Every structure is written in structure tokens, then in C-alpha cells.
Amino acid sequence: MKRIIVSCALACMAALALVSGAAQAARPKIGLSLPTQREERWVRDKQAMEAEAARLGLDLRVQVTDNDAARQVAQCENLIAQGIQVLILAPHDASSASVIVDMAARAGIRVISYDRLVMDSPREYYYISFDNVKVGELQGEFLVGRVKKGNIVVLAGSPTDNNAKLFREGAMKFIGPAVKKGDLKIVMDQFVKDWQPAEAQRIMEQALTANANHVDGVLAPNDGTAGGAIQALAAQHMAGRVTVTGQDAELSAAIRIVQGTQSMTVFKDTRALGRKAIEMALALAQGRPIATGGRTVNNNKHAIPSVLLTPRVVTRENLDAVLITSGYLRREQVYRPKP
Ligand code: GAL
Numbered sequence: 591m592k593r594i595i596v597s598c599a600l601a602c603m604a605a606l607a608l609v610s611g612a613a614q615a616a617r618p619k620i621g622l623s624l625p626t627q628r629e630e631r632w633v634r635d636k637q638a639m640e641a642e643a644a645r646l647g648l649d650l651r652v653q654v655t656d657n658d659a660a661r662q663v664a665q666c667e668n669l670i671a672q673g674i675q676v677l678i679l680a681p682h683d684a685s686s687a688s689v690i691v692d693m694a695a696r697a698g699i700r701v702i703s704y705d706r707l708v709m710d711s712p713r714e715y716y717y718i719s720f721d722n723v724k725v726g727e728l729q730g731e732f733l734v735g736r737v738k739k740g741n742i743v744v745l746a747g748s749p750t751d752n753n754a755k756l757f758r759e760g761a762m763k764f765i766g767p768a769v770k771k772g773d774l775k776i777v778m779d780q781f782v783k784d785w786q787p788a789e790a791q792r793i794m795e796q797a798l799t800a801n802a803n804h805v806d807g808v809l810a811p812n813d814g815t816a817g818g819a820i821q822a823l824a825a826q827h828m829a830g831r832v833t834v835t836g837q838d839a840e841l842s843a844a845i846r847i848v849q850g851t852q853s854m855t856v857f858k859d860t861r862a863l864g865r866k867a868i869e870m871a872l873a874l875a876q877g878r879p880i881a882t883g884g885r886t887v888n889n890n891k892h893a894i895p896s897v898l899l900t901p902r903v904v905t906r907e908n909l910d911a912v913l914i915t916s917g918y919l920r921r922e923q924v925y926r927p928k929p
Contacts, residue, residue, distance in 0.1 A: 618676070618875035619649045620868070621669030621699075623662055623690075625682040625706075627654050629785070629814055630840040631860055632680075635705070638864025639678070646872055657784050659683035659750070666690045670697050676871040680704040683750040691715055700874040703894065704867055707752045710890045716880060717887055717896040718867050720858045722753050725901045726760020726811075729835040732854050732903060733807050734764045734774070736833040740806030741777045743797045745790055745819065747811045749781040757811045757837070765809065777801050782815050790818030798826055807833040813843035813855055820851050839904055839913055844924045847906050857902045857912055866897060 622639060626632050636652060643650035651669055655662035659682050669677060670693060677694050679701055681687030688711035694701050701708075701715040708715070733742065744765070747754030768774040778797035782789045790810065797805060803826050810816035816836035823829040829851040836843050836855040846852035870880050886893035904912050913919045 617647060617649045618872060619651065619672070619674045620871045620875065621666070621672070621674035621677040622650055622652045622704075623666050623669065623677065623679045624652065624654050625662070625680055626657055628656075629838075630842070631838045631858075634860040635680070635864050638861045639868050642865045642868040646868065648868065648872060648875075650868075655682050657682050659686045662687065663690055663693075667693060670694060670699060674699060675875040676700045676702065678702045678704050678867050678871055679708065681706050681708050681751075684709040684752040685750070687711075688713075702867055702870055702874070705753070705863065707887055707889055707894065709752055712891050715894060716870060716874075716882070717894045718863065718870060719753075719887075719896070719898055720863070720901045721898045722756035723760040725837060725856050725858070726757035727763055728760075728856050728901060728903045729757065729809060729811070729837065729854075730761030730764035733761070733809055733833060733835055734768050736853060737774065737807035739773050741775050741801060741804050742807040742809060743794060743805055743819070744776050744779040744809045745793060745811060745815050746779075746781045747815070748783060748785045751785070754781065754785075754811060761809055761811075774807075777805065782811075782818075785812060785814055787814045787818035787821075790815035791822045792818075794819040794822035795825070798822060798828075803828065805832055808835070810835050812837040813840040813852075814838075816852050816855075817842060817846070820846060824851070837901075839918060841919055841923055844904075844909060844913060844919050845926060847904070847909055848924055850906070853905070855904045857904045857918070858899070859916075859918065861918070862899055866899070870897070 653665035662682050677699055687708045691701050691708050691711045691713045695713045703717045705719050707717050746758045780793050808819045810819050813836040816834050820829050823832055833853045839855050839857040843855045873880055882895040885896045887896045914921050
């Protein structure tokens with residue numbers, strides 16, 4: 591009797607192992623390659639994708655490149671060797687990442703370019719992001735609306751990131767005509783290496799020195815660079831007296847907005863972006879089509895089918911409604927006593 595029970599139990603365990611083994615094998619394996627975790631927005635992207643992958647039962651394998659293009663290639667090579675079916679890739683260097691797309695394609699792996707578009711690749715892949723020209727338009731329109739006349743500093747993001755070009759292109763649709771009319775003068779115009787706040791601060795310090803502090807507005811392409819520029823302004827007791835744009839709705843930027851040193855940010859809901867990317871990855875892993883409504887973004891070689899979400903301006907007036915009520919930021923974190 592005892593022997594029968596034991597062998598029954600063993601048979602049951604073997605069956606269970608078989609079933610869970612099959613479930614394991616059936617679990618789509620997705621690779622995720624991110625540029626950094628040193629910026630709040632990318633931490634949120636990772637969290638959003640991990641949560642959605644867990645909800646859908648996907649095996650998500652994450653690598654972070656620390657803004658190193660060669661490292662990103664090596665890490666993706668490793669993900670490919672692990673047998674992923676889909677690679678979600680947020681490139682550090684838009685152009686050199688085409689090597690990664692090529693490697694993946696040769697291994698039969700589908701690629702989703704995440705937030706930043708991989709450039710110059712002849713291969714087929716998908717792109718999910720926000721409408722990045724629109725982001726720049728929102729920043730440029732805001733700046734021109736606030737600074738009717740005066741000197742402005744134009745900062746652009748990393749020259750290796752295609753988004754930096756798109757943001758600038760959008761902003762210039764508004765700034766360009768104001769400069770032509772003679773209302774605005776661009777006194778400094780520079781890319782910011784790797785989007786580094788310290789680099790933005792250094793450029794801003796130079797601009798202030800060269801113009802005897804006569805600066806009325808700063809086109810800062812994201813919250814990190816806005817923070818750097820505002821530090822340079824604060825050192826000259828000018829923080830809060832100069833219009834400064836931003837992007838990403840980071841907590842530190844929301845705090846600056848309520849305290850009055852940063853004028854706006856652009857909210858791109860990373861929860862929605864991350865969720866959608868994982869949904870797309872699952873569809874590709876299962877061989878299902880992705881609806882893009884015919885939308886594309888050109889990568890210098892050809893049109894890449896794209897899903898583009900809508901960005902939104904945040905100022906002190908609508909911050910509560912857009913960021914706090916939606917649960918993106920917590921009230922007690924944003925409203926802190928002035929130091
Ligand atoms: C961009 C991204 C922005 C910003 C920046 C720096 O590509 O769209 O949200 O955070 O990179 O990481």
C-alpha cells in the first residue's frame with residue numbers, strides 16, 4: 591500500500607514537472623535593453639514593463655547599458671544568445687544600434703525600437719514612442735508664449751539620440767519665426783552630451799557669463815538638463831526669473847514647478863508606453879499583427895511602422911490634475927516646504 595502511495599506521488603510530481611516545464615517553454619522570452627537607470631524616467635519605464643510582463647506571464651530579461659554603445663551591442667548579443675523571441679531596444683546611440691537590429695534579424699528575432707528610434711537600418715522593425723516633434727512644439731510654443739522679447743539659450747539633448755533632433759525640430763517651428771522677427775535672440779545653441787545635467791549647467795554658466803546674465807529663457811529639452819540650467823541660474827540668484835522648459839514630469843521637476851524655478855514640463859506617461867511595448871512584444875512573439883494605423887517615422891533608410899502616444903504640457907496650473915490625480919506622482923512628495 592505504502593509503495594503504491596509513494597509511486598503515485600512520484601508519478602504526480604513528474605506530471606507536474608512536465609506541465610510546468612511546458613508552461614516555462616511556452617512563456618515568451620522577451621529581451622529589454624535600456625540606456626540608463628540614472629534618470630527617473632528610465633527607472634519608471636523599467637518598472638512599467640516588468641509589471642506588465644509579470645501580469646501577462648512573460649519572461650522578461652533586462653539589461654542596462656549605462657550610456658555605452660559598445661556595451662549595448664554586447665548585452666544584446668547576450669540576450670539573443672539566451673533565446674529571446676523579441677527584443678525591446680531603447681538605443682543609446684541611434685545609428686550604431688542598427689548593428690543590433692541586424693544581429694537580431696539574422697537570428698529571426700523581432701525588434702521594437704523603444705522611445706528612441708534606431709536609425710539607418712534597412713531592416714524591418716517597429717517603433718513605439720511619443721510624438722516627439724510634438725514634444726518640441728509644446729516646449730517651443732510655451733517658451734515663445736512666455737518670453738515675448740529677449741535672449742534665449744537653446745539646449746538640445748544628446749547628439750546620439752534621434753529624439754534630441756526631433757524635439758529641437760519641433761521647438762524651432764516656434765522659436766525660428768520669433769528669431770527672424772527680431773523678438774528673440776539665441777545667445778547659445780548647443781547639444782548636451784549624454785543628456786547630462788552637469789553638462790547643461792556648464793553650458794548655461796558659459797551663456798550667463800558671456801551675456802552678463804542677460805538671459806530671459808532656456809529651451810531645456812528635458813527635466814535633467816532643466817535642472818542643470820536652473821542650478822547655474824540659482825548661482826546668479828536668477829532661478830524663478832527666467833522661463834525654463836522641460837520634459838518627463840520627473841519628481842524633481844514637479845517640485846521645481848511648484849516652487850517656481852521651472853516653468854513647465856512635458857508629461858509622457860511611461861506607464862502607458864511600457865505597457866504598450868510589452869503588449870506589442872507579446873503580439874510579435876505570438877505572430878500576431880500590430881495595428882499602427884499607417885503611422886510611420888523615417889529612420890534615414892525607410893519608413894518604420896510606429897505607435898506614437900500623445901504628450902501633454904504640465905504647468906503649475908494643471909500639475910495636480912495631470913500628475914497627482916492620475917497617480918503618477920504623490921502629493922506629499924511634490925509639495926514640500928521650501929528648503
Ligand atoms: C530621450 C527621452 C526623454 C529624455 C532623454 C534622456 O530620448 O525621450 O524622455 O529623458 O532621452 O534620457
